[in-house]
Amino acid sequence: MLLKKRTFLAGAATIAALTALSTGAALAQDKTKVGFIYVGPINDGGWSQHHHESALKMVEEIGEDKVELVYQENVPEGPDSERAMTQMALQGADIIFSTSFGYMDPTLNVAGKFPDVKFEHATGYKTSDNMSAYSARFYEGRAVQGTIAGRMTQSNIIGYIASVPIPEVVRGINSAYIHAKKVNPDVEFKIIWLYTWMDPAKEADAAKTLIDQGADVILQHTDSTAPLAAAKEAGGVIGFGQAGDMADYAPSPRVSSIIDNWAPYYISRVEAVMDGSWESHSVWEGIGDGMVGIGEITDAVPEDVKAEALAMKDAIASGEYHPFTGPLKKQDGSDWLAEGEVADDGTLAGMMFYVEGIEGSVPQ
């Protein structure tokens, strides 16, 4: 017990020292220092690259004379990310964005040590006085994607490369399935779980397997362009850009894309730090707010399908249509949403079940 108490006191002293230093460093400069940590390399063509590009856009928008960007790429989730963020805070960062789910607890730890630094964590659920959570309603994009996929498939088999079994990914599968089924009742989903967000070799293998099983549309929730490369090689197969536009593969196999557009959010949050109005919050923004973008639908998609997809996009953006609107049943046949009922955010946030019609089970 004695040891514990001493530990606590000494710990408090360290925190005080850390805080004093960080504020000292922050005062020494006028520019607002913005830190970013990325889970992948900044040229991964997907998740991390898009965060980085949005960060660069933020700097451009606010002005290089007013903000200084520091970043670290390829940061493993866990203690290494805690060190990366502490390092940035020590060196005077005013706000730090940690852009992967696995940084959640480390961010919370560092936020506790630096009460004067603001933290923004992507795609998690924990917040504190100086730590916000932000995420995007990617499932809105999946609804548009599912519509195109359902119309385009000839074999009625759609392959889905799923990443890590968390609610976000499950939501995406459900949303894509519901909307593919709506326009094509014969559609069938084949899902492969990779348990990773990015691994070009595994993604390519998964895409090939799905194509071998007859899929002529490949949807992916992983970040590399490997599935598109596999689709191109196979021929007669289409896919979509994920996280980034992946326009190198347009007009086919890449017929459209779901784009993560974090720039507006980053600009508003950094500006909030600059004018002192920053407050901790937890937000979930979609197509309407501009956080989720739909990449150009190419000419490989017939005009009427394109129009249908864009109408869907507009209806979601205006709030007129919600991708999870009843009647919907869960996979086991039990009722989920009644006619006209719309899913609440709480259920969506923790969604770990498939809707009726999807085969297989969510790994857990």
Next chain:
Amino acid sequence: MIYLEKRPQPARALSYVTPVLAVLITMVAGGLLFAILGKDPVEAIRTIFWDPVFGEFSFYYRPQLLVKGGPLILIALGLSLGFKAGIWNIGAEGQYIMGAVAGAGVALALYPLEAWWIFPLMVIAGALGGWAWAMIPALLKVKFGTNEILVSLMLVYVAENFLKAMAIGAMKNPEGFGFPGSRNLQQYPSAHNTEIIAGSGMHWGVAAAFIAAIMAYILLNRHLLGFQIRLTGEAPRAARFSGVKPGRLVLFCMGTAGALAGLAGMFEVSGPAGQITTGFNVGYGFTAIIVAFLGRLHPIGIVLAGLLMALTYIGGEAAQSTMQLPAAAIQVFQGMLLFFLLAVDVLTNYRIRITLGEAA
């Protein structure tokens, strides 16, 4: 003509000098690399090697050296025993994972019970988890003569998948809204691997690493088993004649390495990492192989090498965020270290002869 002549005995003095020489050459070559990338080489080298230890924020970085170096040292010590005897356990990463899963499993099963014996029990479970995983390639080698390099390496991938299954399945935090990852053991006092002196970075795993270094030193220099390990590595036939049982040696070396790797994993998951997550392992088990060789398979050398390796990680990260050096450049830099060590090793085993051509 320049040619290499094998020395009858490796040069003793050189074997101590070459690691230092390798570090110096790495600094020069690394500096060149950074200069080509348009960064100030002197500043980069200073950021990597000097600032973490003596710079403005060294009060934070010094403890981090222990946090990062601790598991590397612990694993490398275990590996070095086998490497000395020519037993190649490449699967420490898997044993590290299994130790962490076993240790965390005990804690999560007992949550939220608070008792003094939980942490000791986790330590035992961690060591056993790693030991058991290492016993698979060890027993297969002894019984069926399989190649322990392949089996131990392949088991890393099995362990990784097991870890993922645990993170999204049995060990998932029931209060985590369906997200993968276990409860955070840092918030479970009985299971938390705390710092022995707060702010020092010295958690129980680091202490275990230093104790293991002393034990390994005694084992290798003062104990018959240590003699047998060295003898088997240097002269396997002579070892056999002097009564060494190779099978038992394999079981001992693999088992010890596995147990130490398991301990490292357990101390990591209950301390700095806190959680079983899908990406819990970050390559300590593989980096430890470099540490073992950089440290000349000698316990004290390994402690120094582990700290040096930790320094390149921490300094490398600092160089990334302060100078915006790309992560890949830092990885190349770390790779150079091993490359140059192996390269200058030639000097320990060979002599350079210069003659004026055949005709003369």
